[in-house]
Amino acid sequence: DAGITQSPRHKVTETGTPVTLRCHQTENHRYMYWYRQDPGHGLRLIHYSYGVKDTDKGEVSDGYSVSRSKTEDFLLTLESATSSQTSVYFCAISLSKSAVSEQFFGPGTRLTVL
Amino acid sequence: DAKTTQPNSMESNEEEPVHLPCNHSTISGTDYIHWYRQLPSQGPEYVIHGLTSNVNNRMASLAIAEDRKSSTLILHRATLRDAAVYYCILREGRDDKIIFGKGTRLHILP
Numbered sequence: 001d002a003g004i005t006q007s008p009r010h011k012v013t014e015t016g017t018p019v020t021l022r023c024h025q026t027e028n029h030r031y032m033y034w035y036r037q038d039p040g041h042g043l044r045l046i047h048y049s050y051g052v053k054d055t056d057k058g059e060v061s062d063g064y065s066v067s068r069s070k071t072e073d074f075l076l077t078l079e080s081a082t083s084s085q086t087s088v089y090f091c092a093i094s095l096s097k098s099a100v101s102e103q104f105f106g107p108g109t110r111l112t113v114l
Numbered sequence: 115d116a117k118t119t120q121p122n123s124m125e126s127n128e129e130e131p132v133h134l135p136c137n138h139s140t141i142s143g144t145d146y147i148h149w150y151r152q153l154p155s156q157g158p159e160y161v162i163h164g165l166t167s168n169v170n171n172r173m174a175s176l177a178i179a180e181d182r183k184s185s186t187l188i189l190h191r192a193t194l195r196d197a198a199v200y201y202c203i204l205r206e207g208r209d210d211k212i213i214f215g216k217g218t219r220l221h222i223l224p
Contacts, residue, residue: 031210042201042214043158058211090157099146099205103212105157 003027004106006091012112019078021109023091031094032074033103034058034066036087043090049074050097081113118202123219126192134187134218136202141182144207149176149187151198152217158201161187197222 003026013019023032030051035043045058047066055066063085067075078085091106119137126132138147149161162169162176164185169176175188189196201217 035214040216042216043212044214045211048211092157094210097208097210099207099209100163101210102160102163103158105159108155108157 004091004093004104006089006106006109008109009107010110012114013081014114015082016080019081019111019113021076021089021091021111023074023076023106025072025074025093027093027095027104028071029093029095029104030071031097031101032068033092033094034064034074034076035090035092036060036085037090037108038087046076046089078111081111083113085111086113087111118204118215120200120202120215120218122216123221125221125223127223128194129191132189132192132196132220134189134200134202134220135184136186137184138202138204139183141204142206145204146207147176147178147182147185148203148205148212149174150201150203150212150214152201153195153198158214161200163205192220192222194222194224196220 005024007022033048034046037043044060046064049055049068065077089109092103094101094103146163146165148163150158151161152158162174164176177186199217199219201214
């Protein structure tokens, strides 16, 4: 299994509080991604990174920011959590940008915003 | 973005082959066909991918129609552990983004 960990694995928070989710990899892969998964929507891309300090927005980026100061860590921040951000969040990594490159996914973080 | 169509759910008996269909009638010449699956309470995992020719690996086989407008993921001998949501995805040759649809939920009957 690819060395990807996500922390925390579960979190319950209140509306309006900041939340940071961490994705850590030991594979030294350059490309990292954050997805959210909601019933009826499948997985949707939030933000992605092509390297240290190189990040960009995905399909559903509103309300989220990311940072990548080290190759191994990709942080997803909800500046002021809302109930609509209740979801399961998955991090993924990839060795290359090519469409034939496999993405490896982490175990997920279940976030509940009350 | 190129889209795929999959049945919402399928059932199969344990130890029998499973054929999971996917239609992608608007596929372009540079689109790769990928399959991922997601086991309960886990992140998705890569299964297989192909461009034009049929492909085999230790997990499954991928049969691609000659006109590439459809494909079939074949699990040769299903086990209970193969119960999952299977996603058929098209990825353009130079694009790293994965667009997940709703997939097919595969139920395996003991």
